[in-house]
Amino acid sequence: MPASNTYDAILIGGGPAGSCAGAILAEYGHRVLILEREKFPRFHIGESLIPFTYEPLKRIGMIPKMKKSNFVKKYSVAFVRPEGKSSTPFYFHTRYDKDTIAQTWQVLRSEFDQMMLDNAREKGAEVKEEVTVTELIRENGKVVGVQTKNKDGSTAEYRAPITLDCTGKEAWSATRQGWRMRDPYLNKVAVWTYYKGSKREPGIDEGQTMVAYLEDKGWFWHIPQHNDMVSVGVVAEGKYLTRGGVKDPKEIFHREVQQNNWIKEHLSVGESTGVW
Ligand SMILES: Cc1cc2nc3c(=O)[nH]c(=O)nc-3n(C[C@H](O)[C@H](O)[C@H](O)COP(=O)(O)OP(=O)(O)OC[C@H]3O[C@@H](n4cnc5c(N)ncnc54)[C@H](O)[C@@H]3O)c2cc1C
Incomplete structure (x- = not known):
């Protein structure tokens, strides 16, 4: 295994979970590899942030970028009955005393996820896009890395003492283990x-x-x-x-x-x- 293919942590998936974990691990000085199947920007659903995302976004240095973005500011949520009557809006500032969580954003995920992935890169994480993780490599019962397939069909192996599955709803490794249970x-x-x-x-x-x-x-x-x-x-x-x-x-x-x-x-x- 060439030294260039060994890392401290491998993250499968470059969505918000992967890019957030990647940014933090890289900030601590670890050699981090994020492997993402798609080429960003890519479409994704899940666009309404909740106020409590403020602190995690602050932790990874995203707040100035969010403030500069075109994302619509979200101050409230309201509920509507089928006949069309709307509730009084629930304004976050009426419940939460911290100014910071009185407002959040409605994001376009193609733009937001790109910003998050670029942020992880800026912190020092290495990102490989259009690389699909196909297998976990196991030795003595432990996961020690992953096998991947590139867009051109070529394959590679990457090794690290820690692999994080950040594949979201797909729950790639849990699904392959048969651990997923329907609710x-x-x-x-x-x-x-x-x-x-x-x-x-x-x-x-x-x-x-x-x-x-x-x-x-x-x-x-x-x-x-x-x-x-x-x-x-x-x-x-x-x-x-x-x-x-x-x-x-x-x-x-x-x-x-x-x-x-x-x-x-x-x-x-x-x-x-x-x-x-
Ligand atoms: C209909 C719907 C509406 C939603 N609305 C909201 C909302 O309003 N607000 C909200 O906060 N959340 C919402 N969500 C939830 C939100 O979409 C997720 O919580 C969020 O996307 C999870 O982020 P993630 O980084 O964990 O996963 P994802 O954003 O899904 O990222 C996972 C990444 O992993 C990559 N990947 C997958 N498999 C592999 C592989 N084998 N190799 C390499 N890469 C791989 C994928 O390409 C993807 O980019 C909604 C979800 C649904 C289904």
Whole structure:
């Protein structure tokens, strides 16, 4: 194994978890390798930060970058009944006395994740993109590194005393070990899209996350972003969303929009830019 392929820590995945862990380990002077399957910027869902991300973001030096970014400021969250009545907004400053967590951001993950990965690089982490981890290398029952495959099909091995799985929802190594267990209460499916030019709340509420309910069935998220875009999606059990044999996500989405008057009204102007 060439010395250049040995590290103090290998991180599988360059999303927020990988880039955060990478930044901190590198700051402590460790030789860190982040292996990321995709080429950033890449699409990802999960755009509404919660106020308590402030301290971790501060810890890795991201706050000045967040303040300079175009991300919409989020001061509150509100809840909407199916008939369209909205709750009083829950402003973070009314509950949390620290100014720092009175406001957070609605991010576009392609931009945010790129900023986070670049931040890890700046702290000294080495990042290899378009490299997929294919196997864990084990010796005497311990994980001592990983095997990878590059975009061109070539393979490589990297070794370190510590490997962190930062593959998010995929939980790459836990899934391969058969350790994943389904929680029947979390058996939900999401269908979402992005609207341009749709209605948003005025003033301080512009960046408010709205959680809009479907009667006993599920809910919508409505997350205003910069560039006049809104991320909007519906979450419910698959059985409910595909009722009547409807499988087309676009059809499902537009049918559910009719089930909540606030969502219906806010999307009555503007244009959907695609449904996944
Ligand atoms: C529908 C939906 C809505 C959500 N909304 C929100 C929200 O509003 N706010 C919020 O805070 N969170 C939200 N989340 C959760 C959020 O998306 C995740 O918590 C977050 O992305 C986790 O970050 P991560 O770094 O752990 O994983 P990820 O961001 O998923 O990053 C994992 C990375 O690992 C890489 N990878 C995977 N396998 C390999 C491999 N074998 N080799 C190399 N690289 C690999 C992937 O390419 C990826 O870049 C939502 C999730 C879903 C599903």
